[in-house]
Amino acid sequence: MRGGGIRARKALGQNFLTDRSVLSRIAALVSAGTGERVLEIGPGKGALTSYLAEQAGRLVAVELDDRLVPLLRGSFADNPRVTIIEGDILDLDIRETLARYGTPPWKVAANLPYNISTPVLFRLLDVRDLFTRLVLMLQKEVGDRLAAGPGGKEYGVLSVLFQLHFDVTRELLVRPGSFHPVPKVDSVVLSFVPLAQPRVDVGDEDYFRRVVKASFAMRRKTLWNCLKGGALGVPTDGIRDALARCGIDEGRRGETLSLQEFALLTKGLLAAGG
């Protein structure tokens, strides 16, 4: 790997993977066959990129750090299947960019910069129809939230919105010593396989998102206290009725509701004028 003289930028979430066994396990999880297309977010110094480039029919890697882009382009100059784009994944129109390099489906691989992992996740969620599989390294705490089921403190907006559209699997715990510089937190590799249909019918997905966000807005408060604030466009009596009709006790907390119950509640609130 080149680029040893370049100092990591903390502001860009730069913790470079140096552990070959972790790199090869991530590449095996992506398992891009000949002819398959892969988007890599944040290739850094190209550690994972090298493994992916051996497999993929087309690899598009988006890197924000202008010191690393020339280095990456140099490293992969001999491989016409690899394209390095200099840019910010949060500004890029992912659908339009990938369309320039091949038709869907694509896979996604990333050791995400932890400071922007949540907004990146939401961008990927919105263009999930492009992908057959995403393999993402995340801060363990975020990974735990994505994979959590109802009832625990990790379960929240991310869990509900992602599990509506993906099978989420926790694949691999990665210790700080696998990176340079060494981060303060553990990491986890998750794979996401988009579902052909949402796991449950939520009626109106924008409204469903509003209901879920409102339900988790004040984690220590009851569902009733979270929902009655007016953010959902339903009068308080309507909220009470909708909860009763759905068989959901208003004294419960948002973190105890299953995906099915959130869907039921969304439809109940819509029927009440939401």
Ligand code: SAM
């Ligand atoms: N993939 C490399 C590896 O595993 O060693 C680097 C991973 S490092 C955790 C995250 C990478 O994302 C860095 O190279 C960083 O410069 C890049 N990055 C940070 N913010 C970005 C953004 N908004 N868009 C694209 N890349 C970004």
